[in-house]
Amino acid sequence: MYYYDIYDLSIITPEIFLFCSLLLLLICGSLNFRNNKSLENVYLTSKILITLLVGTIVLLLNNLENRVKGFIFYDLFAIENFSTLAKIFVLLLTISTMCSAKLYAKQNNLKEYEYVIVLGLISGGLLIILSAHDFMALYLAIELVSFGLYMLAVIKKKSIYGAEAGMKYFIIGAFAGGIYAYGASLVYIQTGTTNFYSLQYYLYQQKLLWHTNTLNFLNHNYDLLLFGLSLMLVLLVFKIAAAPFHVWSPDVYEGVPLIVTTYYAVVVKFTFLILLIKVLYFVLFDFLYVIKSALILMTVLSLLIGSIGACTQDRIKRLFTYSSISHIGYILLGALTGSELGLSAALLYIFIYTLSNIVLFNFLLSTDHYEYNNDTPTRVATISNLIGVGKANPFVSTLFAFNLLSFAGIPPFAGFFAKILIFTAALQDETLFPLLLVAIISSLISCFYYLKIIKALFFVATTALTSLISLDRTKEITIFWSVLFLVCFAFTVDNTLAILERIWLGYFDLFKK
Amino acid sequence: MFDKEFIPFAIFFIICFILAIILAVLAYSVAPAEEDLEKLSSYECGFDPFEIARIKFDIHFYLIAILFIVFDLEIIFLFPWCAANNISSYENFWSILIFLLVLTIGFVYEWTKGALTWK
Numbered sequence: 001m002y003y004y005d006i007y008d009l010s011i012i013t014p015e016i017f018l019f020c021s022l023l024l025l026l027i028c029g030s031l032n033f034r035n036n037k038s039l040e041n042v043y044l045t046s047k048i049l050i051t052l053l054v055g056t057i058v059l060l061l062n063n064l065e066n067r068v069k070g071f072i073f074y075d076l077f078a079i080e081n082f083s084t085l086a087k088i089f090v091l092l093l094t095i096s097t098m099c100s101a102k103l104y105a106k107q108n109n110l111k112e113y114e115y116v117i118v119l120g121l122i123s124g125g126l127l128i129i130l131s132a133h134d135f136m137a138l139y140l141a142i143e144l145v146s147f148g149l150y151m152l153a154v155i156k157k158k159s160i161y162g163a164e165a166g167m168k169y170f171i172i173g174a175f176a177g178g179i180y181a182y183g184a185s186l187v188y189i190q191t192g193t194t195n196f197y198s199l200q201y202y203l204y205q206q207k208l209l210w211h212t213n214t215l216n217f218l219n220h221n222y223d224l225l226l227f228g229l230s231l232m233l234v235l236l237v238f239k240i241a242a243a244p245f246h247v248w249s250p251d252v253y254e255g256v257p258l259i260v261t262t263y264y265a266v267v268v269k270f271t272f273l274i275l276l277i278k279v280l281y282f283v284l285f286d287f288l289y290v291i292k293s294a295l296i297l298m299t300v301l302s303l304l305i306g307s308i309g310a311c312t313q314d315r316i317k318r319l320f321t322y323s324s325i326s327h328i329g330y331i332l333l334g335a336l337t338g339s340e341l342g343l344s345a346a347l348l349y350i351f352i353y354t355l356s357n358i359v360l361f362n363f364l365l366s367t368d369h370y371e372y373n374n375d376t377p378t379r380v381a382t383i384s385n386l387i388g389v390g391k392a393n394p395f396v397s398t399l400f401a402f403n404l405l406s407f408a409g410i411p412p413f414a415g416f417f418a419k420i421l422i423f424t425a426a427l428q429d430e431t432l433f434p435l436l437l438v439a440i441i442s443s444l445i446s447c448f449y450y451l452k453i454i455k456a457l458f459f460v461a462t463t464a465l466t467s468l469i470s471l472d473r474t475k476e477i478t479i480f481w482s483v484l485f486l487v488c489f490a491f492t493v494d495n496t497l498a499i500l501e502r503i504w505l506g507y508f509d510l511f512k513k
Numbered sequence: 514m515f516d517k518e519f520i521p522f523a524i525f526f527i528i529c530f531i532l533a534i535i536l537a538v539l540a541y542s543v544a545p546a547e548e549d550l551e552k553l554s555s556y557e558c559g560f561d562p563f564e565i566a567r568i569k570f571d572i573h574f575y576l577i578a579i580l581f582i583v584f585d586l587e588i589i590f591l592f593p594w595c596a597a598n599n600i601s602s603y604e605n606f607w608s609i610l611i612f613l614l615v616l617t618i619g620f621v622y623e624w625t626k627g628a629l630t631w632k
Contacts, residue, residue, distance in 0.1 A: 023615065026618060027618055027621055027622070030622040030626065031621075035626065035627060
């Protein structure tokens, strides 16, 4: 293992670069812009932030190239190739979201440049989340990110829905954070540490003791540790909105402005999914077997509530929130198998799901819809608003339909391969057969609402004037390349497993000489 | 789990509890309760001491109070840092300086934003 001295900050150069330049940006902004609110200032700040993020990506690529690894700040942070790669993806997703947001900011008069800086700070927090190697450091990073997200939720100050959603998100999120801190304190009472590696070692020892049946004599407080770890897991599954902890997500995703929903669903969810996989597989692997029944329950509830809930929804954002709950169910199904194949499958599913989400939200961001006898455009809110889009913009609508088919898991598209890999991983464990059945049924149900949208796009006769008037160059490019990847994934599927294995093996660089 | 090292905390907790109850009871029983002019006049923040809760108020007082809390907490961090500075390392020295730097940047921001000017 490589331990870095506290004065040798070379391995966390990307994070330091990002945070220092953001502080500089805040000072420059406050001195130059004063109270002069204008769209130009927002654009300028956004361009600078994108440049900074690209710079951070270059530094991270340098880390990746040189296989930089090690611990720093008394083991509070660990840098290794797996998290470095995840960080690069997070920053790329952030840049993509910001590019899509340009037209939205103009249309909705978002004139405060501070939100751009908040976005940068959230990105920095996400980087810290991915490399935190201690549960308390992780807690601080999650809180840093959450504060920014609460601010972003109320980006439209006059919107009642935004205020309601922000308030709900804040209260429930703060409560989940409190539960996490309580769990961490219980773990600390039991083990005297919150460090990932120490906990991993402690759990491994407990497992050995458990197998030799001497546990009861040596340590009678094993339950306290498990209770604490379960409470900490609550925050992680809360952030990805898995089923018993999903209640906030339809309201919040519906209420906040569409561009913020995009950020939540694409960037933040990706980070927390990677974090959950990392915690379950690399840190608390021996705990995974203890908590397996709870995870199975969570998966069943996610799959059923997600797919059945989405059937009843008519509003598009709500529908896709429910559909995302069922997708979380598939990822959990891959994660709880505890096998190498399951790990690879879950990672592939996360990647493809995020890519599909980008396409989805870029499409939704570009839908504006003219009411009959009314010249002011309104954003598409329900499925019936989408009627006629297929006639007005056939090419983009076809790409979007491909994306929906990929979501549903129809064969030639990438979603199918992600799903079948998950099912293959679950098939290896005989006890998971009933769960697999639930997953397949849920997959069938989910076809219903994806096909319902495709029907509204192409196969309903209408005279209403509906077209994608907010479709600009950036969104076109993003949608086109993402869907091209989803379609062409079938040709590269051969060596996918090898690539995924190389990716997650990056974590174990930490413990190699 | 609860070793002997937690006993001082328990004693501390019990004493706090008893002390709080005694002080509350004394405040009700011993203190003079006549209303004089000084007691009925408004506070510095412009609020009357006795009035209904549902009134309009200026958010500015609360903004100033929140900003004050931040710098109050800074003092709370600085005080033990000063006290322990002769026994601690350079890391502690620089970490608090970085903290002060970040806080100062926030201060510059709120100053230029006009949160401190009284309109």
